[in-house]
Amino acid sequence: MYEITKKKVLANVGGARTTLMVVKAPDVARVCLPGQFVMIRVNETGERIPLTVADFDRDRGEVTIVFQEVGKTTKLLGTLEEGEFIQDFVGPLGKATPADKKYGTVVAIGGGCGSAIAYPVARAFKDAGNYLITINGARSMDFLIYRDEMKSISDEWYETTDDGSCGVHGFVTTVLADLIEKGRDIDLVFAVGPVPMMKFVAKTTESKGIHTIVSLNSIMVDGTGMCGACRVSVGGQMKFSCVDGPEFDGHQVDFDELMRRLEAYKEKEAISLEEWEKQAGGR
Amino acid sequence: MADEKPKRKRKPPTKKVPMPEQDPDVRRRNFEEVALGYTAEQAIEEAMKCLQCRNPKCISGCPVEVPIKQFVELVQEGKFVEAAMKIKETNSLPAVCGRVCPQETQCEASCIYGIRNEPIAIGRLERFVADFARQKGEDLPELPPKIGKKVAVIGCGPAGLTCAGDLILLGYDVTIFEAFHKGGGVLQYGIPEFRLPKDIVDAEIEYLQRLGVDIKYNFVIGKIRTIKELMEVDGYEAVFIGSGAGAPNFMHIEGMNLVDVFSANEFLTRVNLMKGYRFPEYDTPVNIGNKVAVIGGGNVAMDAARTSLRLGAEEVYIVYRRAREQMPARAEEIHHAEEEGVQFKLLMNPVEVLGDGAKHVIGMKCIRMELGEPDASGRRRPVPIPNSEFVLDVDMVIVAIGNSPNPIIPSTTPGLSVSKWGTIEIDEETGMTTVPGVFAGGDIVTGAATVISAMGAGKRAARGIHEYLSKN
Numbered sequence: 001m002y003e004i005t006k007k008k009v010l011a012n013v014g015g016a017r018t019t020l021m022v023v024k025a026p027d028v029a030r031v032c033l034p035g036q037f038v039m040i041r042v043n044e045t046g047e048r049i050p051l052t053v054a055d056f057d058r059d060r061g062e063v064t065i066v067f068q069e070v071g072k073t074t075k076l077l078g079t080l081e082e083g084e085f086i087q088d089f090v091g092p093l094g095k096a097t098p099a100d101k102k103y104g105t106v107v108a109i110g111g112g113c114g115s116a117i118a119y120p121v122a123r124a125f126k127d128a129g130n131y132l133i134t135i136n137g138a139r140s141m142d143f144l145i146y147r148d149e150m151k152s153i154s155d156e157w158y159e160t161t162d163d164g165s166c167g168v169h170g171f172v173t174t175v176l177a178d179l180i181e182k183g184r185d186i187d188l189v190f191a192v193g194p195v196p197m198m199k200f201v202a203k204t205t206e207s208k209g210i211h212t213i214v215s216l217n218s219i220m221v222d223g224t225g226m227c228g229a230c231r232v233s234v235g236g237q238m239k240f241s242c243v244d245g246p247e248f249d250g251h252q253v254d255f256d257e258l259m260r261r262l263e264a265y266k267e268k269e270a271i272s273l274e275e276w277e278k279q280a281g282g283r
Numbered sequence: 284m285a286d287e288k289p290k291r292k293r294k295p296p297t298k299k300v301p302m303p304e305q306d307p308d309v310r311r312r313n314f315e316e317v318a319l320g321y322t323a324e325q326a327i328e329e330a331m332k333c334l335q336c337r338n339p340k341c342i343s344g345c346p347v348e349v350p351i352k353q354f355v356e357l358v359q360e361g362k363f364v365e366a367a368m369k370i371k372e373t374n375s376l377p378a379v380c381g382r383v384c385p386q387e388t389q390c391e392a393s394c395i396y397g398i399r400n401e402p403i404a405i406g407r408l409e410r411f412v413a414d415f416a417r418q419k420g421e422d423l424p425e426l427p428p429k430i431g432k433k434v435a436v437i438g439c440g441p442a443g444l445t446c447a448g449d450l451i452l453l454g455y456d457v458t459i460f461e462a463f464h465k466g467g468g469v470l471q472y473g474i475p476e477f478r479l480p481k482d483i484v485d486a487e488i489e490y491l492q493r494l495g496v497d498i499k500y501n502f503v504i505g506k507i508r509t510i511k512e513l514m515e516v517d518g519y520e521a522v523f524i525g526s527g528a529g530a531p532n533f534m535h536i537e538g539m540n541l542v543d544v545f546s547a548n549e550f551l552t553r554v555n556l557m558k559g560y561r562f563p564e565y566d567t568p569v570n571i572g573n574k575v576a577v578i579g580g581g582n583v584a585m586d587a588a589r590t591s592l593r594l595g596a597e598e599v600y601i602v603y604r605r606a607r608e609q610m611p612a613r614a615e616e617i618h619h620a621e622e623e624g625v626q627f628k629l630l631m632n633p634v635e636v637l638g639d640g641a642k643h644v645i646g647m648k649c650i651r652m653e654l655g656e657p658d659a660s661g662r663r664r665p666v667p668i669p670n671s672e673f674v675l676d677v678d679m680v681i682v683a684i685g686n687s688p689n690p691i692i693p694s695t696t697p698g699l700s701v702s703k704w705g706t707i708e709i710d711e712e713t714g715m716t717t718v719p720g721v722f723a724g725g726d727i728v729t730g731a732a733t734v735i736s737a738m739g740a741g742k743r744a745a746r747g748i749h750e751y752l753s754k755n
C-alpha cells in the first residue's frame with residue numbers, strides 16, 4: 001500500500017480533470033529517472049495501468065504522478081484523497097530519457113497532460129547545459145498545465161492553444177515549424193502528448209533530419225516485458241514499449257498502428273466506466 | 284485330451300480408477316475446476332493395486348524423488364495426512380504437482396505395474412492426499428534455530444518458492460522479491476483456475492509465510508534494486524534467481540501486431556492474474572473472438588484454447604506445425620481440450636495473419652506441413668508442402684509458441700554469464716552462476732520447462748546455497 005501525501009487538481013474543465021498526486025514510495029523514488037514510468041493498481045479489483053513519473057523527491061521518498069481522469073481507473077484513482085492509499089505501485093520501469101547529455105539546442109514539447117511528463121525531462125536537459133526551448137500546448141487555456149514550471153526552466157518558452165484562448169493560436173507544431181522555418185539550429189526534439197500530436201511533431205522534423213524522441217503510451221499489463229500487449233512497430237521491427245521504450249525515435253514509429261492498438265479495449269472500457277458510474281458515481 | 288493342462292488365465296489389463304470430472308459440455312463454459320478429485324474410497328482402491336515393488340522404478344522418474352512407494356502404502360492404510368507429509372519431505376507443492384505434472388512421462392512412465400496395465404494413478408493420489416491434508420489444516424514443522432544469515436530469492440514461482448521453503452527450514456532468513464502483486468509465478472498468472480484453483484496456490488504461499496518467509500511484492504529486481512545492491516547494501520549473503528522465462532515469442536510473419544492478435548501470456552494474465560473473466564466486476568478487460576486460432580501445441584496453447592471456449596468463443600482451433608504425437612502438452616490436457624470441443628489443426632503452420640486494413644483479424648493464412656527427417660531435438664522436422672496454402676477463417680489469434688528469458692536481471696547484473704538464448708548459465712551441481720553467491724534455477728536457466736523441474740532446481744540451489752554459506 002502506497003500513501004498519497006498530496007493531491008492537487010491541475011485542470012478541471014467541465015468535469016474533465018487533470019490531477020497530480022504525490023505518492024510515498026521510497027524505493028522507487030530512490031532510483032527513478034525522468035522518462036521512466038510506474039505501473040499502478042488502485043485496489044484489489046483494479047487493473048494495472050502505466051503512469052509516467054512526473055517528478056520525484058529522493059529525500060522525501062516521494063514520486064509524483066499526473067493523470068487525466070478519462071476512464072474508470074483514472075477516475076477511480078481521482079477519488080482517492082490525501083492520506084489514502086494506492087494498492088500497488090511498481091517501478092521504476094522502462095528506460096530513462098538520455099537527458100543528462102549536452103546536445104546544444106533542445107526543444108521539449110508537452111501536449112495536454114503530457115506537459116507534466118515533459119517537465120522533468122526538460123529540466124534534466126536544462127541541467128545538462130542545453131539551450132532549452134519548451135512548447136506547452138493544449139486544447140484551450142483551461143487545459144494548460146505546468147505553465148509556471150515550464151516557464152521557470154526554459155530559455156525560450158511558448159504556449160499554444162487549439163482555440164487561441166492563450167498563447168499562439170494553433171498546435172505545438174505551428175510553433176515548431178515556425179522555429180525550423182526561421183532556420184533555428186535545433187539539435188534534438190523531445191515530444192510527449194496525444195499520439196496524433198507526436199505523429200505530427202515527428203513529421204515536422206523529419207525532412208530536416210532533426211532527431212526526435214517521442215514517449216509512447218501503449219496499453220500495458222505487466223510493464224516488465226512479459227506479455228507483449230505494449231508492442232509497437234519501430235523501424236519495421238517489433239518492440240515492447242515497456243522495456244525497449246517507452247521512448248523511441250519518432251521517425252521510426254508506426255503511429256497509425258499505435259493508435260489502432262490503443263483502441264483495442266474501447267468498448268470494454270466504456271462498459272467499465274458506465275457500470276462504475278451507475279454505482280453511485282463510483283466508489 | 285484329458286492331460287492337456289488348462290491354460291493359466293491372465294487377468295485383463297486394469298485401468299486407473301477414473302477421475303470424477305465435470306461434464307465436458309458444462310465445463311467448457313465455466314471456470315470451475317475440471318477434475319474433481321478422488322474420494323477416500325477411490326484413492327484407497329487405486330492405491331491397493333500398487334505392487335509395492337522391492338525395486339520401484341517410479342521414484343527415479345520423479346525430478347524431486349518423491350518417496351512414492353511409501354506414500355502410496357500410507358494411502359493403502361488410509362493414513363492420508365501422513366502420506367501428504369511423506370510427500371512434503373521432498374516436494375513442497377504436492378497439491379500443485381498432483382494437478383500439473385506430466386506424470387505420463389515421469390513417475391507413471393516407469394511404473395512397473397504399468398507395463399501390462401495402466402500405471403498406478405500416482406498424480407491423482409498425490410493430489411488427493413495433499414488436498415485432504417490442506418483441508419484438515421496442516422501443522423508447521425519444527426524450525427531449527429536461526430543461522431543469522433539473509434538470503435534473497437528473486438521470483439515467487441515454483442523455483443523461488445521451493446528454494447525459499449528449503450532455506451527457511453535450514454534456519455536462514457529468507458525474503459522473496461516478486462515483480463507482480465501476487466505470488467506463484469506461472470501458477471498464478473499462466474495456468475487457469477479450471478486446472479489449478481488459485482486458492483491452492485495462495486494456500487501454499489501462505490504456508491511459507493507462516494514458516495517465516497518474507498515476501499516483497501511489486502519489486503522488480505534490476506529496476507528498483509540490483510542484485511549487487513541486495514548483496515552489498517542490504518546485507519543478503521546469497522541470492523537465488525528464479526525469475527522464469529516470461530518474455531513471449533511472436534512469429535516472424537505479417538500481421539503479428541494486429542489488435543486481435545495476443546500473446547498467450549497477455550491473454551492468460553488478463554484472465555488469471557487480473558481476473559478478466561469476471562469483468563466488469565474486475566476492471567481488466569479481455570477480448571474474445573468468435574473463431575479463435577491458438578498457435579502452438581504445448582500446455583500454454585491448451586490453456587489458451589480452453590480459456591477461449593470458456594470466455595464464449597464459438598470455434599477454437601489449435602494450429603500446430605507437427606503431428607499429434609509430437610505435441611509437448613500433457614496428455615490429459617490434450618484429451619480434455621478435445622473433449623471440450625477444441626479442434627486440432629495439425630501439420631499446419633501460419634504464414635500470415637490477415638487484417639481488414641483497420642484493426643481486425645479476418646483470417647489466418649496457413650501452409651500444410653509434412654514430417655521430414657528428425658531434427659536436433661530428435662523429433663521429425665516439419666517441412667512445408669509447396670503450394671498448399673489456405674486461409675483459416677478466424678477473427679482472433681493467440682500466439683503460444685514459447686517464452687524466452689526476461690533480460691532485465693542479466694542486463695543489470697555485471698559478470699552474470701548467459702547463453703545465446705539468454706538463459707543464465709550455472710554450475711549444474713550447485714546451481715551457482717558465474718557471480719559468487721548468486722544462484723539460479725527454473726525456467727530462467729532451462730528455458731520454458733515444467734513446474735517440477737523448476738522445483739527441483741530450487742531445491743538443488745538451496746543445497747548449493749547452504750553449502751556455500753556454511754563455508755563462507
Ligand SMILES: Cc1cc2nc3c(=O)[nH]c(=O)nc-3n(C[C@H](O)[C@H](O)[C@H](O)COP(=O)(O)OP(=O)(O)OC[C@H]3O[C@@H](n4cnc5c(N)ncnc54)[C@H](O)[C@@H]3O)c2cc1C
Pocket residue numbers: 382383384385437438439440441442443460461462463466467468469470473474502503504505525526527528529551582583586613689691692724725726727731732733734735737
Ligand atoms: C500457461 C502455462 C501452462 C503451463 N502448464 C504446465 C503444466 O501443466 N505442467 C508443468 O509442469 N508446467 C507447466 N508450465 C510450465 C511451468 O509453469 C514453468 O516451467 C514453471 O512455472 C517455471 O517456474 P519458475 O519458478 O522458473 O518461473 P515462473 O513460474 O515463471 O516464476 C517466475 C517469477 O519471477 C517473477 N519475476 C520475473 N522477473 C523478476 C524480477 N526481475 N524481479 C522480481 N521478480 C521477477 C515473475 O513475476 C514470476 O512470478 C506452464 C506454463 C505456462 C505459461
Ligand code: FES
Pocket residue numbers: 219220221222223224225226227228229230231240241242243
Ligand atoms: S506491458 Fe507486457 S510486455 Fe510490455
